[in-house]
Structure formats: structure tokens, C-alpha cells
Amino acid sequence: MPEAEPLPPDAASHGGELVARRREKSAALAAAGIAPFGGRFSVDGSVADVRAAFAEGKTLRAAGRITAHRDMGKSHFLDLSDATGRIQVYVNAKGFDLEQMAAFGLLDLGDFLGVEGEGFVTRTGEWTIRAAKFTPLAKALRPLPEKWHGLADVEQRYRQRYLDLVSNEESRRVLLARPRIVRAIREFLEARGFVEVETPILQAVASGAAARPFTTHHNAYDSDLHLRIALELNLKRLLVGGIPKVFEMGRNFRNEGVSRRHNPEFTMLEAYWAYADFEMMADLVEEMICQLAMLVNGSLGIETRDAEGNVAKRLNLTRPWRRARYRDLIAAAAGDDWFTLDLAAQKERARALGVQISEAMEAHEVTQQLFEKLVEEKTLDPLYVTHLPKELVPLAKQNVEDPSLVDVYELIINGQEISPGYSELNDPDVQRARLLEQSGGETMALDEDFLLALEHGMPPAGGIGVGIDRLVMLLAGAESIRDVILFPHMKPKA
């Protein structure tokens, strides 16, 4: 590349020398009559499309970022990349005049470039476009992360996701798995007659789950509103309205902590199927997730990896998935006599088993804590936990034989709750009573308008929820929810 003028001293002192040089090259391109930030450029599709169309002697048009430059003097090799792949471009000085080669010298790694030329195969077997023309398309005024190690700084990967996408293949793989999964879910449900709907995010009462909502204000009606925390109640209103199979996939918001498994906004699938029950819903989810696993991994085996990238666990999604009652799982973990013990004895037993128990906990909370630590966290392959205590699930129908239980499942895979499914409670009076009898730290808000809808008659139905972020984590092998969200919530920098 060409001789550079000495930079003004202040440019270098800010650590801005790299930017200053690129700005100079951008200006030099403009001075030579070449727009450094170009416009329309006709291409044979994405880089992957160009590779698919590749043939020796065929004229190809491609565009992308310059991600490598191997300078041989009169011969240059460039890598042109986008998120779909990489293709090599060969530029031979013999094919261009001096002005053109001067312009070529003003290009930098990271710039967008369009090329046209014939395909050929180098003697090392690399598919290559022999550039007959090249067109600068956009100047990168700042350098990209290092070519070999990519961008490793976790914070910067999340705050400047575009740099992560440009430089980290693994991030592209995980983040692009998500839209494929979302699309496949829609296709799966639509093929079974489910209708997709969109319901309001701004709600007067945020209910359907026990969680703190975000609050905002609507000026026109001078009323406080909440961002939804669940989709459930509106979809049930649609069951009342006569739509027998309905689903929504959309964003929920919970004003709670941020962690490896929690983002304040997250995507939920909920589906409701009139005249079905929780077991039919379990079958549906089982089939759907297996299809998704085949789509993403081509297999029902899943390998989870630790921070070093080594295989940590192997999961097997082969059907049929195990189904077991909550009480039986507790008894197996804590002793057959568990449910005959009084509260004090249960607390003592739980602590002896290494489960942290606080004095304030009620009986079902002690049992639930024990369940989470000794069953849920230790479960790898899919497990449908069924027939939970009714206190845990106020929107589900009670079991006919044992009204202390509800007809529900909780799907657990790899120690995480992936999906709940219910036989939905459709008796308005029972529903009111169940919402009023909630106890413990977090309770669900009472939505009178929802109860009014139930009084008009809701068909018996099965319902499911699927946390899409966690499902994608599972299927794509991501360790953190932030790895499956393009722009995860971060604390603003001061």
C-alpha cells in the first residue's frame, strides 16, 4: 500500500492514529472521484450464494468486508466475508492501471468491497474470484478486532454485538440458530391448525404469572400501564372468543434481576388448544422440541460445553420422554415418609440432605425447594414432572381424584425449566378462589376483566408455555442467555 504522509502530532497522541489514517484514505478515495461510502451494487447474492454459484471461468459478482489481505507485491489475495461465509479474491496489478492500484492501496481491512471477476481455483485448491473490477462500498473508519482470536472481551461482545458477529464464528452460529428455531416453531404449530395472534404488551393489570412488572404511563388516558409479564390471560380470552387453537410468540418483561439465565425482556411461546389436556400438550411439546433438535443439530443428542469449550454433559432427547409425578420424585429423593413428616421434621430432613431452608418457609415451599435442588438441578434428559401441588400453579385445573394436585406438567431438561403445560382452569369461581388463596412471597395479580371473560364460558383446554431463550440455549449449546439475545440488557456506561 502507498506511502503515507506523516500524521499531525495530535492525531497519534489520542490513540487515534489508526482512525486518522483511515479517514485520510477515505478522503483520498473521495479526491480520486471514488465514493468511499458507495451505493447500489449488484451481487450474485450473499457470499454463501456466490460460493454456491461458483464455477471456473464463470463471471461472479460478490460483496463483503475485507477480512484478510495477503500482499505478494504484484499479487494480492483478499478474503471477502459476510455472516454467511468467506470467499477469496485475487487482485493482480497487471490487470489494472496505476490509478486503480492507487485506489486499491487505499483499502483497509474491514472495508466493504464489491468485486466482479471470473472464478478460478488456485493450485492449493481455493475457490477464488480473479477481480476484473473492484468497487469500494463502505470505508471502515475503525479497525476490526484481531483476525485470529476474534473479540474475546465478553462485555464488548454484548455491547457491540456487530463486532462479535463480524469476528466470532461461534457467535454467528448460536445467534443465527435462533431465527431458524423461531421459524420452525411457527411452521410446526401452523401445520397443526394453530392461529398466531398478537396481543397487547401494554396492560392495565399485568397478570398470568407471579412477577414484578415494569410500569409506565399513558398520557392520553392519564393512566398507569404495565408491560406484560405473560401472554396467558389474553390468549385464554381468545379461547372464550371461540378460537380453538391459538398461539403467540412474543416478548415478556419482568422487572427483576439479571443473570446467566435471566434477561429483563425475554421471549415466550404460549399455545392453547381447546378440548385438550396437559398430557396432549406434553405430547405436542415433545414432538416439537425433537423436530427442532433435528433441525439445529441433526440429532437428538445434545452436547453442552463448559467455558473452555470441552464437552461437559451429553443429553439424549430420544422419545418417549420420562413422565413422573411430583410426589413420587420427592419421595424418591427425600424418603417415602416425606409427606407424613410434620413441617419441623421436613425442614430437618431437607437440611440433612444439604438443602438450604429458611425458618419462614411453609410446607409446600420446603418441598418445592427440595424438589428444585434434588430433582430439577440433577435432571439431564427430558423429564415431565406432573401433578404438582395446586399452591404452585393457580391457573391450572385441579385433579379429579386428588384436588390438592393440579393436572400439569413441568418439563425439565438439563436442570432447567423449559416448559410448563396445564389442563387450564376454566371454572370462574374456582379461579377466583385459587387466585385469592395464593400465599408466599410472589403472587399473581387478580385480573377482574379476565374473570369476567371466564364467566362467559371458556372451553376446557390444554396450554403450554415455552421459554424461547432457554430453548435456544439448550439446542444451540449456549451457556448464557446473553449469548442467544442479539442485544442483551446491559447497565449503561457512565
Added chain:
RNA sequence: GGGCUGGUAGCUCAACGGUAGAGCAGGAGACUUUUAAUCUCUUGGUUCUGGGUUCGAAUCCCAGCCGGCCCA
């Protein structure tokens, strides 16, 4: 909220009380099929911020800011 841990050149990382370095990127040069190209030379730093200890601080201490992991 608590515990542990991290922040050094554009990027990836060293230096762990005694002159802040390397690789890549950048700059100059050589090279007409390279591919982490190679070879010679070379520029580049408010060591996150603010205090403190010390003859001397990237390093030790305190506070803060922003992350990561674990716990609640």
C-alpha cells in the same frame, strides 16, 4: 444484595513493588497462486477512575465505575 474474580496499545495477551513488552492490526520496504502468507525495519500507552502506602505502584491498600462466575 453477598462472596469470589477481572479491567494494560485498535484487538489477543505478558509483566505482579524497581525503565510497561510481545503477537496481530497500523506505517516503510522486498516478493506474480497466498491463505494465521513470509522476510527486514518501524509507529503506537492517562495500565478503568479517584484517593492512599512507598524512595519508587500496572502491581499493595481504600473507595467508586463497568463486567464475569457463584450464591440469595
